Amino acid sequence: MNRKIHLTVNGTARAVEVPTSRTLLDCLRNDLGLTGSKEGCGVGVCGACTVLLDGKMISSCIALAVSADGHEVTTVEGLGGDERLHPVQQAFIDAGGFQCGICTPGQVVSAKALLDAIPNPTDAEIREWMLGNLCRCTGYYKIIESIRAAAQRSRA
Amino acid sequence: MNAFEYAAPRTLDEALAVLGEHGDEARVIAGGTALVTMMRQRLVSPGYLVSLRGIHGLDRIEAANGDLRIGALVTHREAETSPLVRERLPVLADTFRRVASVRIRNMATVGGALAHADPNQDPPVTLIVLGARLEIRSAGGRRELPVEEFFRDYYESALEPGEVVTGVIVPRLPAASGAAYVKFLPRTADDYATVAVAATVRLEPDGERCRTARVALGSVGVTPIRARAAEALLAGQRLGAELLSAAGEAVEGAVDPLSDHRGSAAYKREMAAVMTGRALTQAWDAARASSRGTR
Numbered sequence: 515m516n517r518k519i520h521l522t523v524n525g526t527a528r529a530v531e532v533p534t535s536r537t538l539l540d541c542l543r544n545d546l547g548l549t550g551s552k553e554g555c556g557v558g559v560c561g562a563c564t565v566l567l568d569g570k571m572i573s574s575c576i577a578l579a580v581s582a583d584g585h586e587v588t589t590v591e592g593l594g595g596d597e598r599l600h601p602v603q604q605a606f607i608d609a610g611g612f613q614c615g616i617c618t619p620g621q622v623v624s625a626k627a628l629l630d631a632i633p634n635p636t637d638a639e640i641r642e643w644m645l646g647n648l649c650r651c652t653g654y655y656k657i658i659e660s661i662r663a664a665a666q667r668s669r670a
Numbered sequence: 671m672n673a674f675e676y677a678a679p680r681t682l683d684e685a686l687a688v689l690g691e692h693g694d695e696a697r698v699i700a701g702g703t704a705l706v707t708m709m710r711q712r713l714v715s716p717g718y719l720v721s722l723r724g725i726h727g728l729d730r731i732e733a734a735n736g737d738l739r740i741g742a743l744v745t746h747r748e749a750e751t752s753p754l755v756r757e758r759l760p761v762l763a764d765t766f767r768r769v770a771s772v773r774i775r776n777m778a779t780v781g782g783a784l785a786h787a788d789p790n791q792d793p794p795v796t797l798i799v800l801g802a803r804l805e806i807r808s809a810g811g812r813r814e815l816p817v818e819e820f821f822r823d824y825y826e827s828a829l830e831p832g833e834v835v836t837g838v839i840v841p842r843l844p845a846a847s848g849a850a851y852v853k854f855l856p857r858t859a860d861d862y863a864t865v866a867v868a869a870t871v872r873l874e875p876d877g878e879r880c881r882t883a884r885v886a887l888g889s890v891g892v893t894p895i896r897a898r899a900a901e902a903l904l905a906g907q908r909l910g911a912e913l914l915s916a917a918g919e920a921v922e923g924a925v926d927p928l929s930d931h932r933g934s935a936a937y938k939r940e941m942a943a944v945m946t947g948r949a950l951t952q953a954w955d956a957a958r959a960s961s962r963g964t965r
Contacts, residue, residue, distance in 0.1 A: 515673045558707060564773060571773045576777075577777070580676050646770070
């Protein structure tokens, strides 16, 4: 029960054969070697596996890889690299928006999606958007500050 | 997760044919938030999945004959942010907005969530008090069913094998009416409700007395529950503390909550009465505003 699927991952066309039961998260991590997205809860609650599907954030741990066939996926690896960080990534560094780091790829991808949708969010909008990304180090204030800083920077 | 066959038909007719062919073994998948989670937890192990995602025409929100028709593949986020829904039925947009997180609302579809028949969900109670109907298709034809009659038990609905929810049709609120949805969430903002109440109030021409009211509750039984005894008490009355307390008592008699990590059955029963009072007060206020607007 394998199936060949075609994805555009971080701008690159990829073809991969997967069992129908493969989650998108496992496909990204194990078939495509993109281990930035993490599995936390495995039930769509914690946000560690957040990726963008056609620009919209989803939980890749409860998405089937086959359901992404023909679509565009953006992971944290697609936002920036060591040479050039995405403004959201730089803001998380500058404002101390992470502690242990396990939730950070999901936080950064969600924050990017937020600023794509609402370039200048209020704190209430940041909180509502990000409430699905848990940080068990509880660094929430710094995360909100990071997003605020990233929004300001992109306005400047 | 178990191994399964996966079909992604391009048309509804094709999907219905595949479903008819595979009977009980097949499950419909749309956003997948409920089904994939249950499959990962090995609560269900279907041998065949039929995805509706590639089918065009099921993802539209449209106004028709004064009703609002929301296609089954519309996501919660699309329903919540739709200008048409916000303008016509703000209570419904607000209800969709209370579901889980933005990320889950991007995935979960309106039809899929209803077909999942989880009594802890937000939209069913609001849809019930608004008098919404489900549009159901099978290879044999099309039928409509009031949302209120759709739920049978935990995760069990009136859907027959081979049937698919294709949309939900929501009538406009009548004149001099108001609606409210109150979700009691003592834990986290993305949680299921501990108790949820939706209410509508339609006023008499005097703009004060209740002509008809509807009350439905979620998370307090194996299905969403319509509190008809409470509704009967409200008809013809003016809003007041005594009336709300009587309605609350009637609600306590109608609900049948389970004790769980969100609270004991006794606590939920009491909170059902409290939240009903709040929902009715909000709906009444909205009805008064609507009544003033039309006079």
